[in-house]
Amino acid sequence: MDFGPSSPPPGAASTKIVVAGGFGVGKTTLVGAVSEIVPLRTEALVTNESSGVDDLAATPMKSTTTVAMDFGRITLGDDLVLYLFGTPGQRRFWFMWDDLVRGAIGAVVIVDTERLDEAFAAIDYFEAKGLPFIVAVNEFDGARRFPVEEVREALALPADTPVMTIDARDRGSAKAALIRVTEYALERITGMRTSVPQY
Amino acid sequence: MTPHHDDDEHVHTARIVRPYALTAGRTRASIDLPVEAIIEQQPRATEREWSEHDQVGQIVSACAGRTSVAEISAAVHLPLGVVRVLLGDLVEQGYLKVAATTLTDTSSTDVRQDLIERTLRGLRAI
Ligand SMILES: Nc1nc2c(ncn2[C@@H]2O[C@H](COP(=O)(O)OP(=O)(O)OP(=O)(O)O)[C@@H](O)[C@H]2O)c(=O)[nH]1
Ligand SMILES: [Mg+2]
Numbered sequence: 208m209d210f211g212p213s214s215p216p217p218g219a220a221s222t223k224i225v226v227a228g229g230f231g232v233g234k235t236t237l238v239g240a241v242s243e244i245v246p247l248r249t250e251a252l253v254t255n256e257s258s259g260v261d262d263l264a265a266t267p268m269k270s271t272t273t274v275a276m277d278f279g280r281i282t283l284g285d286d287l288v289l290y291l292f293g294t295p296g297q298r299r300f301w302f303m304w305d306d307l308v309r310g311a312i313g314a315v316v317i318v319d320t321e322r323l324d325e326a327f328a329a330i331d332y333f334e335a336k337g338l339p340f341i342v343a344v345n346e347f348d349g350a351r352r353f354p355v356e357e358v359r360e361a362l363a364l365p366a367d368t369p370v371m372t373i374d375a376r377d378r379g380s381a382k383a384a385l386i387r388v389t390e391y392a393l394e395r396i397t398g399m400r401t402s403v404p405q406y
Numbered sequence: 407m408t409p410h411h412d413d414d415e416h417v418h419t420a421r422i423v424r425p426y427a428l429t430a431g432r433t434r435a436s437i438d439l440p441v442e443a444i445i446e447q448q449p450r451a452t453e454r455e456w457s458e459h460d461q462v463g464q465i466v467s468a469c470a471g472r473t474s475v476a477e478i479s480a481a482v483h484l485p486l487g488v489v490r491v492l493l494g495d496l497v498e499q500g501y502l503k504v505a506a507t508t509l510t511d512t513s514s515t516d517v518r519q520d521l522i523e524r525t526l527r528g529l530r531a532i
């Protein structure tokens with residue numbers, strides 16, 4: 208059977224979850240803990256002028272920098288593959304997130320309680336895009352422990368945004384974060400449906 | 407101890423590259439290819455020889471199994487944007503095809519819900 212270039216076989220699907228957060232917060236660790244492959248690295252281009260890649264066509268010699276993105280893969284059956292993309296959380300990488308969040312199920316924002324402010328850019332972005340996200344507090348050894356409600360308050364999160372603590376090194380814990388964000392994405396859809404007036 | 411990294415880990419400083427020389431300056435792919443899109447070879451791809459010395463040949467080889475756009479980019483060491491343009495050409499030329507559905511901005515709520523439910527069942531089962 209030939210499905211043509213843009214019509215994939217019925218049923219087969221691939222999808223993604225974004226893992227965001229400040230530097231060194233445990234993004235690659237979480238991806239590696241649940242991925243069936245050692246996290247791979249790919250790069251996106253940034254021009255120094257931040258004018259977008261289109262300018263490169265006119266001046267292909269212009270110096271560019273690249274932003275690295277780690278990703279992992281989880282095969283969830285014969286016909287479904289989930290990709291996990293770890294991406295740095297700074298505002299200047301937003302150009303890359305536009306591409307990354309399109310079609311994503313949701314995002315896990317990893318935070319370190321010592322540096323909560325590094326999560327603001329990612330949270331603002333996902334809120335603005337309407338992408339379902341959860342906040343996962345990575346409990347580093349020796350770090351002070353904060354109740355999740357304090358983290359929620361410090362990050363000014365809506366009451367329904369899930370906040371959980373994780374150990375990014377632990378497969379079960381990383382998996383629990385992925386399940387939570389997927390459940391939340393589903394709740395958001397079914398919630399939307401039940402709030403639609405029925406005729 | 408809290409690890410502190412600086413930007414250099416992510417932003418490789420001002421490297422002079424000509425990333426779009428391979429695509430004759432084109433920065434937009436002819437088809438919309440999300441990073442998680444799965445690509446596979448069409449029969450036509452095996453009917454000709456592909457050089458392992460040029461990047462288009464390497465891309466086609468990387469699609470011998472079902473492979474995502476991101477994995478292809480990692481395998482051939484080319485930035486995502488460049489790989490997308492080259493993949494778009496190869497799809498239009500009938501050598502490669504998109505082999506799985508992905509969610510898009512226009513996916514219906516039913517499609518979205520179905521995919522999320524399947525993902526949830528899958529994650530719970532692993
Ligand atoms: N003790 C402890 N160490 C952790 C935990 N998660 C990550 N680490 C360590 O913290 C360091 C940074 O983790 P990464 O996973 O590289 O963080 P990242 O967010 O990918 O970092 P960048 O990509 O550099 O921004 C590594 O040395 C990890 O081993 C954790 O839960 N507990
Ligand atoms: Mg990392």
